[in-house]
Amino acid sequence: MKPLRVALLGCGTVGSEVVRLLHEQAADLTARIGAPLELAGVAVRRLDRTREHVAPELLTTDAMGLVTREDVDIVVEVIGGIEPARSLLLAAMKSGKSVVTANKALLAEDGETIFGAAREYGADLYYEAAVAGAIPLLRPLRESLVGDHVKRVIGIVNGTTNYILDRMDSCGASFSDALEEAQELGYAEADPTADVEGFDAAAKAAILAQLAFHTPVSAADVHREGITEVSAADVAGAKAMDSVVKLLAICERVPDPEGRNNGGRGVSVRVYPAMIPRSHPLASVREAYNAVFVEAESAGSLMFYGAGAGGAPTASAVLGDLVAVARNRVGGTRGPVEVTYAELPVLPMGETITRYYIQLDVADRSGVLAQIAELFARHDVSIQAVRQEGYGEDAQLVIVTHRAPDAALAATVEGLRRLDIVREVSSVMRVEADEIA
Amino acid sequence: MKPLRVALLGCGTVGSEVVRLLHEQAADLTARIGAPLELAGVAVRRLDRTREHVAPELLTTDAMGLVTREDVDIVVEVIGGIEPARSLLLAAMKSGKSVVTANKALLAEDGETIFGAAREYGADLYYEAAVAGAIPLLRPLRESLVGDHVKRVIGIVNGTTNYILDRMDSCGASFSDALEEAQELGYAEADPTADVEGFDAAAKAAILAQLAFHTPVSAADVHREGITEVSAADVAGAKAMDSVVKLLAICERVPDPEGRNNGGRGVSVRVYPAMIPRSHPLASVREAYNAVFVEAESAGSLMFYGAGAGGAPTASAVLGDLVAVARNRVGGTRGPVEVTYAELPVLPMGETITRYYIQLDVADRSGVLAQIAELFARHDVSIQAVRQEGYGEDAQLVIVTHRAPDAALAATVEGLRRLDIVREVSSVMRVEADEIA
Numbered sequence: 001m002k003p004l005r006v007a008l009l010g011c012g013t014v015g016s017e018v019v020r021l022l023h024e025q026a027a028d029l030t031a032r033i034g035a036p037l038e039l040a041g042v043a044v045r046r047l048d049r050t051r052e053h054v055a056p057e058l059l060t061t062d063a064m065g066l067v068t069r070e071d072v073d074i075v076v077e078v079i080g081g082i083e084p085a086r087s088l089l090l091a092a093m094k095s096g097k098s099v100v101t102a103n104k105a106l107l108a109e110d111g112e113t114i115f116g117a118a119r120e121y122g123a124d125l126y127y128e129a130a131v132a133g134a135i136p137l138l139r140p141l142r143e144s145l146v147g148d149h150v151k152r153v154i155g156i157v158n159g160t161t162n163y164i165l166d167r168m169d170s171c172g173a174s175f176s177d178a179l180e181e182a183q184e185l186g187y188a189e190a191d192p193t194a195d196v197e198g199f200d201a202a203a204k205a206a207i208l209a210q211l212a213f214h215t216p217v218s219a220a221d222v223h224r225e226g227i228t229e230v231s232a233a234d235v236a237g238a239k240a241m242d243s244v245v246k247l248l249a250i251c252e253r254v255p256d257p258e259g260r261n262n263g264g265r266g267v268s269v270r271v272y273p274a275m276i277p278r279s280h281p282l283a284s285v286r287e288a289y290n291a292v293f294v295e296a297e298s299a300g301s302l303m304f305y306g307a308g309a310g311g312a313p314t315a316s317a318v319l320g321d322l323v324a325v326a327r328n329r330v331g332g333t334r335g336p337v338e339v340t341y342a343e344l345p346v347l348p349m350g351e352t353i354t355r356y357y358i359q360l361d362v363a364d365r366s367g368v369l370a371q372i373a374e375l376f377a378r379h380d381v382s383i384q385a386v387r388q389e390g391y392g393e394d395a396q397l398v399i400v401t402h403r404a405p406d407a408a409l410a411a412t413v414e415g416l417r418r419l420d421i422v423r424e425v426s427s428v429m430r431v432e433a434d435e436i437a
Numbered sequence: 438m439k440p441l442r443v444a445l446l447g448c449g450t451v452g453s454e455v456v457r458l459l460h461e462q463a464a465d466l467t468a469r470i471g472a473p474l475e476l477a478g479v480a481v482r483r484l485d486r487t488r489e490h491v492a493p494e495l496l497t498t499d500a501m502g503l504v505t506r507e508d509v510d511i512v513v514e515v516i517g518g519i520e521p522a523r524s525l526l527l528a529a530m531k532s533g534k535s536v537v538t539a540n541k542a543l544l545a546e547d548g549e550t551i552f553g554a555a556r557e558y559g560a561d562l563y564y565e566a567a568v569a570g571a572i573p574l575l576r577p578l579r580e581s582l583v584g585d586h587v588k589r590v591i592g593i594v595n596g597t598t599n600y601i602l603d604r605m606d607s608c609g610a611s612f613s614d615a616l617e618e619a620q621e622l623g624y625a626e627a628d629p630t631a632d633v634e635g636f637d638a639a640a641k642a643a644i645l646a647q648l649a650f651h652t653p654v655s656a657a658d659v660h661r662e663g664i665t666e667v668s669a670a671d672v673a674g675a676k677a678m679d680s681v682v683k684l685l686a687i688c689e690r691v692p693d694p695e696g697r698n699n700g701g702r703g704v705s706v707r708v709y710p711a712m713i714p715r716s717h718p719l720a721s722v723r724e725a726y727n728a729v730f731v732e733a734e735s736a737g738s739l740m741f742y743g744a745g746a747g748g749a750p751t752a753s754a755v756l757g758d759l760v761a762v763a764r765n766r767v768g769g770t771r772g773p774v775e776v777t778y779a780e781l782p783v784l785p786m787g788e789t790i791t792r793y794y795i796q797l798d799v800a801d802r803s804g805v806l807a808q809i810a811e812l813f814a815r816h817d818v819s820i821q822a823v824r825q826e827g828y829g830e831d832a833q834l835v836i837v838t839h840r841a842p843d844a845a846l847a848a849t850v851e852g853l854r855r856l857d858i859v860r861e862v863s864s865v866m867r868v869e870a871d872e873i874a
Contacts (some may be wrong), residue, residue, distance in 0.1 A: 012569070021735060026584065031778040032583055032651065085581025128581060136581035136735030144565060144573035149462065186597070214469065279444055284721075298458060298753035299571030299743065305718070306739035316735035319584025324773070333770030336761070341468040 004033070005040035006327050007072045007097075009063055009088060010079035011051055013103060014129070015042070017019055018076060018322075023053040025319075033326045037074075041066045065187040067092040074218035074325055076318060077101040078129075082109060084323040089114060091325060093123035098325035102129035102318055108203035108219035111210060115338045125336045126321035131161040131204045132157055132290045135306040135312035136320075141211040141294070142336055150212040150297040152252040154432070155292030157204040157286050159308045160195035161227050163187045163288045165273070168235045169244050175230055187288050197226035201249045201271045209251035209269040212294070215344040217251075217269055224274035234273075234427045237359050237398070243275040244283045254347055266345035268352040275357055350407030357385075357400050359427035360416060364395035368421050372397070375419065379412040380404065440469070440479035444509045444534075446525060447502055447516035447761035451539060451566070452479070454752035455513060455759075460490040462756075470763040478503045479826075480516075488628045504529040511762055513755060514538040515566075519546060520766040526551060530560035535762035538803050539566035539755055548647060552775045561771045563758035568641045569594055569727045571750035572743040573757075578648040578731070581771055585733040587649040589689040593722050593867070594641040597632035598664050600624045600725045602710070605672045607858055610736035612667055624725050634663035638686045646706040649731070652781040653687075654706055660786040662709035671864045674766040674796050674835070680712040681720045685869055691784055703782035705789040711867040712794055732858050759829045787844030792821075794837050796864035797853060802833035805858050809834070810860030812856065816849040817841065837868060 003251045006022070021342055022029070022037055030036040042054050043063035050056065060066055067075050067088050075092040076303040077099065079085050085106050101107070107114060107130055119126035128138050132155075142152070156162050160182060165182070167178040179196065182188035185288050194200045194261055202222040209217040238245045249271050253264045276283050281303055285291045290308025295301050307313040328334050362368050369386070376383055401409060416422050443459070443506060445452055459466070459474055467473040471779045480500035487493065497503055504512050504525050514536065517524050522543050529536055531554070538544070544567055555562035565575050569592075579586070593599050597619060604615040616633065619625035630635045639659040646654040664684050676681045684709050713720050718740055727745025732738050744750040748776045759807040765771050767824050798803050806823070813820055819839040826833045838846060853859050 017735070017850075021584065025584070028586070028651075029584065033774055034776075134733070135739055136577035137577055140573035142752065143761055144571075144576050144757040146760040147458065147462070147466065147758075148571075148753040149465070178791070209685075255704040274550075284774075294866070296571075298454070298749040298751060298756070299748075300750055302572055302743035304739070310734040313737055316585040316733060317581065320581040321584075321737070323583040324580055327773055328770070330775075331771065334768065336764055337768075339469055339471075355626050378782060 001035040003036040003038040004329060005038050005071050005075045006076060006122055006322070007040050007066045007069070008042045009075065009077045010065070011042050011044050011054070012078070013311040014078040014314045014318065015125050016051060017311040018078065019051065019053050019089060019320050021315055021319050023158065029141070029323060032323055034330045037322070037326060040069065040072045063088055064091060067097065068095045072097060073329055074098045074100065074322065076322060077103055077104070078318065080105060086110060086113065090117050093117045093121045093125070096121070096123070098124035098329060100126045100318055100321040100325060102127065102314055104130040104203045105209060111207065111218065112216055119337055123293070124300040124325045126329050126335060127326055128321050129317035131207050132292060132304070133306070133310060134307045134316040135290060135304050135308065137292055137304050138207070139212060140304070141208070145294065145296055145299060148298050150294060150296045152295040153208050153212050153292060154248055154250045154282070156246055156282055156290055157249045157292065157308060158195055158201040158247060158289030159290060160188045160192065161201070162285060163289070164196070165227060165247065166247055166286050168230070168232060169239070172236070174232050174234060175228060178201045196228050197273045198224045201247060205249035205251055205269050205271050208249065209267060210338070210340065212251055213253065213267050213342055213344055214340055215267060215342040216340045217346055221269060221346040223270040223272070229275050231427070234429055237276045237427050238355065238429070239315050241275065241357070243277050244428065245273050245275055246282060248272065248274050250432065254352070264344070266347045268347050268351065270349060272430060274432040276433050280433055296373040314419045348409070352403060352406045352408060353403050354406050355401050355403050355412070356409045357398070357417070357427070357429045358413060358425065360399070360425055361396045361423040362395050362397050363421045363423065364392050365421070371419065372416070375415045376412055379408045379415065381408050381412050385427065390406070391424065398425070439764060440473040440475040441510045442475050442508050443511045443513060443759070444477050444503045444513065445479045446477050446504070446514045447514070448491070450479050450748040451515040451751045452747040453488060455515065455755050456488065456490050458752055458756050469760055471767045472763065473762050474759070474763060477506065477509045482604065499530060500525055504534065504641070507531045509534060510766055511535045511537065511759065512538055512778065513757065513759060516540070517542060519543055519771055520574065521548060524548065527554050530554045530558045530562070533558070533560070535561035535766060537563050537755055537758040537762060539564065539751055541567040541640045541644060545643040548655065548737055555773055559767055559771065561762045563762055565758050566751045566754035568644050569729060569741070570743065570745045571753040572729070572741050572745065574726060574729055574741050575578045575644070575648060577848060578645070579739070582731065582733055582736060585731045585735050586732060590645050590649050590729060590730040591685055591687045591719070593683055593719055593727055594686045594729065595632055595638040595684060596725030596727060596747060597629065598638070599722060599727070601633070602667070602682055602684060603723050605667070605669065605675070609669060609673070611669050614841060615756070622633060624780070633665050635661045635684065635708045638684060642686035642706050642708050642808060645686065646704060647775070649688055650690065650704050650779055650781055651777055652704060652779040654704070658706060658783040659709040660709070664710050667710050668864070671866055672866050674794065675712045678712065678794070680714050681712050682712055682866065683719060685709065685711050685871055689870065691789070701781070703784045705784050706868060707786060707789065709867060711869040712757060713870050717870055747818045774810045787842060787847070789843045790840050791846060792838050792840050792868040793846045793850070794835070794868050795853070795862065796834070797834045797862055798860040799832050799834050800858045800860065801829050802858070808856065808858060809853070812852045813838070813849055816845045818845050818849050833863070836848070850864040
């Protein structure tokens, strides 16, 4: 059988692992595909390094030349970033190649262009590695649940921030100490912005929402808050509520007030640190692991768990896609095409329904609670539980609200800050579960 | 766009749910497929009942006539059992239909015939619903992990037995009381044999092993032990070890002594109740839920969790497959074909490496432990931990072994039963984790 020729774009942590697996698993891959895979070329930035299992003559700095070469069947892109990745993938699809990419930034920022090109040119486009590493998550959403009605996707999709929050929870560490430790262990990069400010999670949330709701969502549509403001006091406050703080990516349908079954008013896509009870399955996701909950009308609650990053797990996802597109080429078929027929609006954060946990330093005098309760009532926010801790100068109030529009909750917090009797609003955290009180 | 015509075989719990979803989600399904789905006929055993959303003229008792009709594109089989399901699916594929089935018994008992027919006739064959209900498990194994090297699949794949064992653990109930409760709640059938004797789990294990190891495995190859012999004392013994008893389906590669990377000596596929530590993620799977752990070389450990049975979750999996085969027909393509190129032998249970937990009533006199230790040594079984509980007449020994071939462990237990100083071997349970001591 004629070999299928693979062009690899990028040969860093993931790329070199892909090369190693292509080499070591060659016999198995051939048997599973029905034809051998052959490396046609590897595009790198600089030629001055030798790469294991790559003949020097396969290396090139001319990525565009490589992806349009006639003897290339499949293009695997693990460069990341928007350009030149976008131009390379578009050129590859235009010239009839099948494409495997791990590029979450590109798919989240400009998925419509990439998906549109796949439709236009009839090209296979697979991207399992773009979200949650080796955890098979996109394929289940794209294919297994395609006959169901997904209501909600909620998950931990960034390992770096989960490691930091886990350390803050288990050792009482501050954010900066936990970040430093994560950097020493290689879980966080020297410039951790993309992780700790939630950009990485927001890109993944955009891709998940798009697949779950068949509606175009880009990274810019995602409400995003990072974890840099999460304090040891926030984590301790959560602990006192038998809860943990996790950076959550949440994609959900907002039901229509008239209760129509499908579509609803729109979708809400957001990333922020939130409190969840320790009994929630996501609470037990430790260290740099990822896990995603999917709630669908018929399937019920499903959870997917595994390593969300790293060279080997990401390469496993890339290889799975590579076998899929290779099999499709051998069989003369192609994989599923993204359909974003639903065109649901992405609602602004202010209209999203959430719950708040609020901790206040207050003057301990009579009438304080009445004044605070009156403020909540004015914003139409109902209090689920209130607890006073300490006395006199140290008096603290902990308030957990019922569900309300985020804008009303935020306005209530603003109002609290302006009250004379409130010395400080010491912690504000969203709550993502009904059980916390 | 011309509608795709669907023949449904069976209209029980799952079938009627499929009909409901086809009706209620019609607009969404059309958008996702690119063509509407239309019910061409429903094969039932008796015509004397009306079915919601099914026009009476669509009902027929002539299933064979229905699956070979020219105006049928897709056949959905939710009858279960070997015959007539096998003949119907073979006839359907032969006459060019795409097939979706939830029939684990058939695929486990005679998968080669069914998969062979799909290859021969070039028919699409999807069967996600056959294992673990709506949990997307087969598609990840068939597709996402197809570029990886799966080492082990270990899971809770039968909800009935998990419910019973969970009740025995949480309430100290006996097996028969817990079974009765499960029957009252509808978790167990009037004749619970298929569940409690492990036949259902063994069928699923055969399907999982086949996909994970690309090797033919049938239900008859699976070593199977049910939970009817699990006593309240076994469960209490596990509790004392901070462990739980779960009915596990285990599929694993047995490494080659020379340590070659691929294949190995063969595979071991087995179903039995075993102790796992409470800290193991599978230990926290409660009630009738299912969960499956997959360990792959590059992907690491992945877990899939959800409802493993029930009309709606199973129908969700059927619908996902239905959309997939419908999309394939619209696009003129077809899905992945099973390849069982590896042909690895399935090893007998005796050669499988396991660990035992053994509880003995012994005479409390000097030399007892020496005699017992000598017996273990004779069978080349190494003891990891031994603990004496009680004194005199009530003396009990709890022994946990290191890993050894199952045949040697079984022979050791036989030897113990014949020792004068052993009054009773009161509990024997396999241990599936390294942490228990």
